[in-house]
Amino acid sequence: MKLYSYGKINLFLDIEGKLENGYHLIKTVMQSIDIHDEIIIKELSNDEIIIECSDKSIPTDIRNTCFKATKIIKEKYNIRSGILISINKNIPSEAGLAGGSSNSAAVIKGLNKLWSLNMNSNEMIEIALQIGADVPFCIMGGTYLAQGIGEKLTKLDDFIWDNILLVKPEFSMSTSFVYKNLNSLDYNSYKSNNILNLINQNKYNDVALSTANTLEKVVVPLHSEVNSIKSIMLENSAISSIMTGSGSVVFGLFPDSKSMNNAYNILKNTYTHIYKTKTIKYSIDFFD
Ligand SMILES: C[C@@](CO)(OP(=O)(O)O)[C@H](O)COP(=O)(O)OP(=O)(O)OC[C@H]1O[C@@H](n2ccc(N)nc2=O)[C@H](O)[C@@H]1O
Numbered sequence: 001m002k003l004y005s006y007g008k009i010n011l012f013l014d015i016e017g018k019l020e021n022g023y024h025l026i027k028t029v030m031q032s033i034d035i036h037d038e039i040i041i042k043e044l045s046n047d048e049i050i051i052e053c054s055d056k057s058i059p060t061d062i063r064n065t066c067f068k069a070t071k072i073i074k075e076k077y078n079i080r081s082g083i084l085i086s087i088n089k090n091i092p093s094e095a096g097l098a099g100g101s102s103n104s105a106a107v108i109k110g111l112n113k114l115w116s117l118n119m120n121s122n123e124m125i126e127i128a129l130q131i132g133a134d135v136p137f138c139i140m141g142g143t144y145l146a147q148g149i150g151e152k153l154t155k156l157d158d159f160i161w162d163n164i165l166l167v168k169p170e171f172s173m174s175t176s177f178v179y180k181n182l183n184s185l186d187y188n189s190y191k192s193n194n195i196l197n198l199i200n201q202n203k204y205n206d207v208a209l210s211t212a213n214t215l216e217k218v219v220v221p222l223h224s225e226v227n228s229i230k231s232i233m234l235e236n237s238a239i240s241s242i243m244t245g246s247g248s249v250v251f252g253l254f255p256d257s258k259s260m261n262n263a264y265n266i267l268k269n270t271y272t273h274i275y276k277t278k279t280i281k282y283s284i285d286f287f288d
């Protein structure tokens, strides 16, 4: 079985509070984008979980999100056959693009089909949340408001935008580091932001003007490069440019392919990890 698992950007992210277990209550707009990893799932006769990954820096043991998803499902449904999962990485990790999260969502959906488990979305989301706060969104895909720690999902109208540039600086950001270093004074920084209504009114240009991310307040003081990339994008006509999630990727929403290509040609002289992408309405695609 072959699947594509797609990445996401956060068009909006604000923090509303903190739970006693250290997790943060967030309000975020998640958007699937057209950048994907390839996941191949094969059944094994012996009762083993084997993960192979093209990126040798990613662990293939229980720390791997795909391993976790398989283990949870095997135990829940008492399945004895084994699984070999090959991950062909393309989405950069620790980038704020939810690459690892969407890989595990692909495995949940893939095993649901392979083993005819007939799980509905809610049952898959319950498993997803045991792996990470971003995984429930990756089960659904498209345009969603996520609240709680990321698990309370509300479907929004599709946000459609064709000219998006992603730039991954050399540094990576660990999600837990960013949340740990957030100052509570920065909670509710964007309380009056109107992005949700604008999405549901299909006012795409106004949506683009309303993007915001509170987690920049942790990352920018440590890495001024984030602002340099944003400036180059904005000088080249991007309608807005912000960091996605806990970083380090910075994205820009451009009005047309010409301005996006101009920014691309300038930024590619400095950055090797640079991608042209667009929004999509799903996060997992099945092939065979
Ligand atoms: C910031 C966001 C925005 O979409 O995404 P990324 O930048 O990671 O893609 C998410 O909130 C990240 O979700 P995810 O990456 O799944 O987080 P998890 O693996 O569950 O958690 C990693 C660590 O981040 C912290 N964490 C995560 C989610 C949350 N609402 N509050 C937190 O404080 C916790 O310390 C946790 O141990």
Ligand SMILES: Nc1ncnc2c1ncn2[C@@H]1O[C@H](COP(=O)(O)OP(=O)(O)O)[C@@H](O)[C@H]1O
Pocket: 057, 058, 059, 063, 064, 065, 066, 087, 092, 093, 094, 095, 096, 097, 098, 099, 100, 101, 102, 103, 104, 173, 175, 245, 246, 247
């Ligand atoms: N299948 C996977 N793909 C990518 N990273 C993974 C995977 N499994 C575990 N990880 C670990 O998760 C962390 C990054 O996850 P990722 O989803 O790429 O981050 P982010 O959501 O911040 O972009 C890294 O520490 C990486 O080693």
